Amino acid sequence: xxxxxxxxxxxxxxxxxxxxxxxxxxxxxxxxxxxxxxxxxxxxxxxxxxxxxxxxxxxxxxxxxxxxxxxxxxxxxxxxxxxxxxxxxxxxxxxxxxxxxxxxxxxxxxxxxxxxxxxxxxxxxxxxxxxxxxxxx
Numbered sequence: 001x002x003x004x005x006x007x008x009x010x011x012x013x014x015x016x017x018x019x020x021x022x023x024x025x026x027x028x029x030x031x032x033x034x035x036x037x038x039x040x041x042x043x044x045x046x047x048x049x050x051x052x053x054x055x056x057x058x059x060x061x062x063x064x065x066x067x068x069x070x071x072x073x074x075x076x077x078x079x080x081x082x083x084x085x086x087x088x089x090x091x092x093x094x095x096x097x098x099x100x101x102x103x104x105x106x107x108x109x110x111x112x113x114x115x116x117x118x119x120x121x122x123x124x125x126x127x128x129x130x131x132x133x134x135x136x137x
Contacts, residue, residue: 001042001044001045001046002040002041002042002045002120003046003121003122003123003126004037004041004045004046004048004118004119004121005047005048005058005109005118005119005120006026006047006048006049006050006062006084006117006118007050007052007110007116007117008049008050008051008052008117009051009052009053010051010053011053014051015049015051015059015060015086015089018049018060018062018084018086022085023065023083023084023085024083024084024085025072025081025082025083026081026082026083026118027071027072027073027074027081028071028073029079029080029081029117029118030074030077030079031115031116031117034117034118034119035078035079035118037119037120038068038081038082038118039080040120041064041067041068042064042067043064043065043066043067044063044064045064046062046063046087046126046137047061047063047064047084048060048061048062048121049061049062049084049086050110055093056095056096056097057093057094057096058090058093058094058099058129058133059089059090059093060086060087060088061086061087061088061090062084062085062086062087063084063085063087064083065083065084065085066082067082068081068082087137088135090133090134090135091134091135092132092133092135093133094129094133096110099129102132104124104125104128105128105129105132107122107125108121108125
């Protein structure tokens with residue numbers, strides 16, 4: 001199993017909306033590196049849901065329920081989407097400031113390439129994020 005992080009501005013699509021919807025197509029990614037990460041996602045991979053914008057914090061844990069397929073919102077180009085379903089809210093959100101201040105988490109792609117909307121998370125980073133979030137999986 002692999003782990004990922006996806007970012008969304010809460011005004012555009014919030015964690016609470018994913019919980020309400022039960023499943024969503026993760027569409028609209030128009031960055032080649034992020035697209036390649038979507039294409040690497042496998043069913044049952046876990047995904048940290050991160051609110052960007054003002055909030056800047058990891059808020060939930062989702063899972064991939066459908067592997068990549070052509071993004072139906074793309075009018076041109078070779079773009080991909082995956083379907084995500086919520087697993088659980090994090091007991092405690094983990095802010096970007098906490099991530100950047102942590103010796104393990106400061107190496108996350110999120111901390112180094114903050115504009116990338118889909119990124120991998122290592123096993124060590126997963127364990128640390130879950131510890132800070134006071135959440136078990």
